[in-house]
Amino acid sequence: MSADKLIRMANQIAAFFATQPGEDAAQSVASHINDNWAPPMRGALLDQIAQGAAGLQPLVIAAAPAIRKPKPPLPQA
Amino acid sequence: MKDFIIPIKDMGTPARVGAPVTLTVDGFSVTVPAGTSVMRAAAEAGISVPKLCASDMLEPIGSCRLCLVEIEGMRGTPASCTTPVTPGMVVHTQTAQLKDLRRGVMELYISDHPLDCLTCAANGDCELQDMAGAVGLRDVRYAPGANHFEQRGPEGKNPAWLPKDESNPYFTYDPAKCIVCMRCVRACEEVQGTFALTIDGRSFDSRVSTGTDSFLNSDCVSCGACVQACPTATLIENSVIEIGTPERSIITTCAYCGVGCNFEAQMRGDELVRMVPWKEGKANHGHSCVKGRFAWGYAQHQDRILEAMVRDAITDPWRVVTYDEAISFAADRLRALQAQHGVDSIGVITSSRCTNEETFLVQKLARAVFGNNNTDTCARVCHSPTGYGLKQTFGTSAGTQDFDSVDHTDVAVVIGANPTDAHPVFASRLRKRLREGAKLIVIDPRRIDLLETPHIGQAWHLGLRPGTNVAVLTALAHVIVTEGLYDEAFIRARCDWDEFTDYMAFAADPAHSPEATEALTTVPAETLRTAARVFAGGGNGAIYYGLGVTEHSQGSTTVMAIANLAMMTGNIGRPGVGVNPLRGQNNVQGSCDMGSFPHELPGYRHVSDDTARGIFEAAWGVALSQEPGLRINNMLDAAVGGQFRGLYIQGEDILQSDPDTRHVAAGLAAMDCVIVQDLFLNETAAYAHVFLPGSTFLEKDGTFTNAERRINPVRRVMAPKNGYADWELTQLLANAMGANWTYTHPSEVMAEIAATTPGFANVTYQMLDERGSVQWPCNDAAPDGSPIMHVDGFVRGKGRFMRTDYIATDERTGPRFPLLLTTGRILTQYNVGAQTRRTENSAWHPEDLLEIHPHDAEVRGINDGDWVRLASRAGDTSLRANVTERVAPGVVYTTFHHPTTQANVVTTDNSDWATNCPEYKVTAVQVAPSNGPSDWQNDYAARVLAARRILPAAE
Ligand code: SF4
Ligand code: SF4
Numbered sequence A: 001m002s003a004d005k006l007i008r009m010a011n012q013i014a015a016f017f018a019t020q021p022g023e024d025a026a027q028s029v030a031s032h033i034n035d036n037w038a039p040p041m042r043g044a045l046l047d048q049i050a051q052g053a054a055g056l057q058p059l060v061i062a063a064a065p066a067i068r069k070p071k072p073p074l075p076q077a
Numbered sequence B: 001m002k003d004f005i006i007p008i009k010d011m012g013t014p015a016r017v018g019a020p021v022t023l024t025v026d027g028f029s030v031t032v033p034a035g036t037s038v039m040r041a042a043a044e045a046g047i048s049v050p051k052l053c054a055s056d057m058l059e060p061i062g063s064c065r066l067c068l069v070e071i072e073g074m075r076g077t078p079a080s081c082t083t084p085v086t087p088g089m090v091v092h093t094q095t096a097q098l099k100d101l102r103r104g105v106m107e108l109y110i111s112d113h114p115l116d117c118l119t120c121a122a123n124g125d126c127e128l129q130d131m132a133g134a135v136g137l138r139d140v141r142y143a144p145g146a147n148h149f150e151q152r153g154p155e156g157k158n159p160a161w162l163p164k165d166e167s168n169p170y171f172t173y174d175p176a177k178c179i180v181c182m183r184c185v186r187a188c189e190e191v192q193g194t195f196a197l198t199i200d201g202r203s204f205d206s207r208v209s210t211g212t213d214s215f216l217n218s219d220c221v222s223c224g225a226c227v228q229a230c231p232t233a234t235l236i237e238n239s240v241i242e243i244g245t246p247e248r249s250i251i252t253t254c255a256y257c258g259v260g261c262n263f264e265a266q267m268r269g270d271e272l273v274r275m276v277p278w279k280e281g282k283a284n285h286g287h288s289c290v291k292g293r294f295a296w297g298y299a300q301h302q303d304r305i306l307e308a309m310v311r312d313a314i315t316d317p318w319r320v321v322t323y324d325e326a327i328s329f330a331a332d333r334l335r336a337l338q339a340q341h342g343v344d345s346i347g348v349i350t351s352s353r354c355t356n357e358e359t360f361l362v363q364k365l366a367r368a369v370f371g372n373n374n375t376d377t378c379a380r381v382c383h384s385p386t387g388y389g390l391k392q393t394f395g396t397s398a399g400t401q402d403f404d405s406v407d408h409t410d411v412a413v414v415i416g417a418n419p420t421d422a423h424p425v426f427a428s429r430l431r432k433r434l435r436e437g438a439k440l441i442v443i444d445p446r447r448i449d450l451l452e453t454p455h456i457g458q459a460w461h462l463g464l465r466p467g468t469n470v471a472v473l474t475a476l477a478h479v480i481v482t483e484g485l486y487d488e489a490f491i492r493a494r495c496d497w498d499e500f501t502d503y504m505a506f507a508a509d510p511a512h513s514p515e516a517t518e519a520l521t522t523v524p525a526e527t528l529r530t531a532a533r534v535f536a537g538g539g540n541g542a543i544y545y546g547l548g549v550t551e552h553s554q555g556s557t558t559v560m561a562i563a564n565l566a567m568m569t570g571n572i573g574r575p576g577v578g579v580n581p582l583r584g585q586n587n588v589q590g591s592c593d594m595g596s597f598p599h600e601l602p603g604y605r606h607v608s609d610d611t612a613r614g615i616f617e618a619a620w621g622v623a624l625s626q627e628p629g630l631r632i633n634n635m636l637d638a639a640v641g642g643q644f645r646g647l648y649i650q651g652e653d654i655l656q657s658d659p660d661t662r663h664v665a666a667g668l669a670a671m672d673c674v675i676v677q678d679l680f681l682n683e684t685a686a687y688a689h690v691f692l693p694g695s696t697f698l699e700k701d702g703t704f705t706n707a708e709r710r711i712n713p714v715r716r717v718m719a720p721k722n723g724y725a726d727w728e729l730t731q732l733l734a735n736a737m738g739a740n741w742t743y744t745h746p747s748e749v750m751a752e753i754a755a756t757t758p759g760f761a762n763v764t765y766q767m768l769d770e771r772g773s774v775q776w777p778c779n780d781a782a783p784d785g786s787p788i789m790h791v792d793g794f795v796r797g798k799g800r801f802m803r804t805d806y807i808a809t810d811e812r813t814g815p816r817f818p819l820l821l822t823t824g825r826i827l828t829q830y831n832v833g834a835q836t837r838r839t840e841n842s843a844w845h846p847e848d849l850l851e852i853h854p855h856d857a858e859v860r861g862i863n864d865g866d867w868v869r870l871a872s873r874a875g876d877t878s879l880r881a882n883v884t885e886r887v888a889p890g891v892v893y894t895t896f897h898h899p900t901t902q903a904n905v906v907t908t909d910n911s912d913w914a915t916n917c918p919e920y921k922v923t924a925v926q927v928a929p930s931n932g933p934s935d936w937q938n939d940y941a942a943r944v945l946a947a948r949r950i951l952p953a954a955e
């Protein structure tokens, strides 16, 4: 998955939650990503953050600890 | 109605609401609401008074004088269709005097009518014939004289004779047979609201006129209401002329748009003769548009592929194979991909065209058989922000009203929707309400046709710059809160007051005032203030919106802003109000309900919800993944990256319908197994390895759910030409991959849906047969279904206000791309046009055009009809220009119905922040004169031809 796109998507999510009241904007960003992003996408985003988070909004970086790390997938059904 | 062959009782005049009135008709006592006509009262008592100009779809005009009755104590013989009942009235419908009078009337009619009944297309289905019989007409005493039906008279050519008008591809107007009853004129006005027909001339010279030389060149939109209303063969379907009269009918549901009109499929044997909108249909009440009524010929089109095909590589020609071979080819490849690249390397796309049952099975295939949640649907590219935005604010992802609600609306706000083209039958109903005095506020970059409604009252057009919906809606909220126009009692009772006060403070910020945002949105502040006052203070306010709301980078935020406006004005929970997403395709609502999205199980329950997952794990006997799967665009991204390798696509043409065509093509081309199940070799099929022939809505049983959450039955009227309904092929594929599905009929799938999904708990096919349709939620709490939602409280408890800050899209105009492109649709074509292009509907829309303002055209040296090149940072295409003031300077507009146009080559990969719904409605572009199709279009045409080669079948 292209890193640029993930970064753009994450920043867009952060931009929305940054406008919302309450202290937990980072948690909201993390929940939104946890609820909607498939594990490989979350993994790729976390990789980006680990690699220095270039181009990512501070709110995305603040959300990182609450973004669920991908688990290995279920065994073949 | 022409109801002789297949009787549908016509009560003569429309139903009324009123206090009960009791009267006597021919000795029978009958009680009807005040305001009812004597004719209808008689019909209620089981007595049909002869009539020609009256119909229960139309207001009576009392012109034919056939329906005369005698009323005790009243002088003369009043027309029963225009005489209202009074208490104690004593009516006689059959007396010596009346019999004489009626015969006299019929004699006059017949004296100017050709007596060629045996060869007339309406033979056996003609009210004039019926009435001649009913009144006992036995001879016509008038000597032949001036008439309309003889082409030549004693003195040569008869000047009163006019030739047939066969310009419309679906119906014929034969003036020789017209009895000037005005039913067609009234149908066009009252039912359709187009006012295309008038009566020209007086007495003998009276003629039905379109005001132009032909139906095709007139304002007529070919809805067919006049054809349905005509009592004679004057206006008649060409299919009846060709085939003959039908002999039975089956009730089913239109497969085009989200209005979900019910139809009688009128048959002779297994041949479909005509589609007639069903009067009992709750969404359409006997009306339809050109698509549903007439554009079903694609089902028999020669382009339909009726055999399964496979190929090893997309550069190979197709090989026709047996279903067994195609299914095992697909199953083996998919399993091999999972073995090599992981469980998550394959997925499905469900269809918003197919039935609920079919969609349910496709997502079940992904979740239960593939073992992942990689399922998505084309609702992603249209209404996914509706799902998200309404779930956040109201607690459920659905429109709040039924269509009947519009009859109680005082102020209609239409945002980013073009109902006269995209939801025609709803538009007709809205127009009717506008003629009755309801006010209209349109928020759209383009001057839509609704604003041109004949006899409309007050209307405002907020012609905003594309991409600034949130700024405009927040400015409306600004006016409402700062001028104290909000409904405090409602908010306190129904919403979270603290969240409202936060929103109030937010909206009241002067930065959100109409004056401050005018420069950005181009909406004059005073107009916007007036609109806010009208909406907040004008009685029942209803918001209707379409893809012009959702297909933006702030689509979800816009939906929240709409919900905020409805809540703060108390416009939720009763008839006439509400938030009404106008869904594009016939089953967009259903495909979302059925769990097509990668993060939601059927019924909008998140895949991480253990209880919900437990229900399905128990029902299906497998463990389910709790991780959200990939969305369409993420699947394509992952395909380009090599992690995603196989896709089963049912009834969607993602290559044509999804944005940034080149990216979609690259994603598809990178996969090892693309399975396309469709009626035709669509554009996506150029990249497929397996083709499974789909079936049409005429060939299978199931249900569609329309925009008002109405579950409508779809019934098989003919055997599937390809041998299988779509759900059967999904089952074959699932079983070839090791599942053990044993469905023998879609009703069994519905039983599984009902057992697992609370909103559908009480839905059964038997119930649909009995009631015609039902609106979900339909369960023990709402056994009769739910026409209106959030009546006593929001689904989520308290309604939630959310801040709606305007955030500019990344897609901005600049020197290279100075214009904004926005896209839309047109009445006669449907979406990517795979069906409608294969019907006579192309008479109206043979190609896509680029609308451009005269000013923008002039500075570029572009004339109306010129070829122009339309370029964005994603790509370019060529099409012809239509120079018009419908679009504002700086904005251009096109439709995307034709594959050669490839409008989505130009759209970008920008998307809604919450749902990744693509930003179709805003693309920065440049327009320049050109000589014809672009290189990409030419290449593409060649590639598609190559990709469609089919090897002759092996001996
Ligand atoms: S087809 Fe519809 S629009 Fe056309 S004349 Fe008849 S009623 Fe009017
Ligand atoms: S065309 Fe048909 S409906 Fe219209 S006036 Fe003539 S007979 Fe009546």
Ligand code: SF4
Residues within 6 Å of the ligand: B254, B255, B256, B257, B258, B259, B260, B261, B284, B288, B289, B290, B291, B292, B293, B423, B424, B425, B426
């Ligand atoms: S396309 Fe829509 S409005 Fe037209 S007949 Fe079908 S459901 Fe009704």
Ligand code: FES
Residues within 6 Å of the ligand: B050, B051, B052, B053, B054, B061, B062, B063, B064, B065, B066, B067, B068, B079, B080, B081, B082
């Ligand atoms: S039906 Fe009453 S006047 Fe024609």
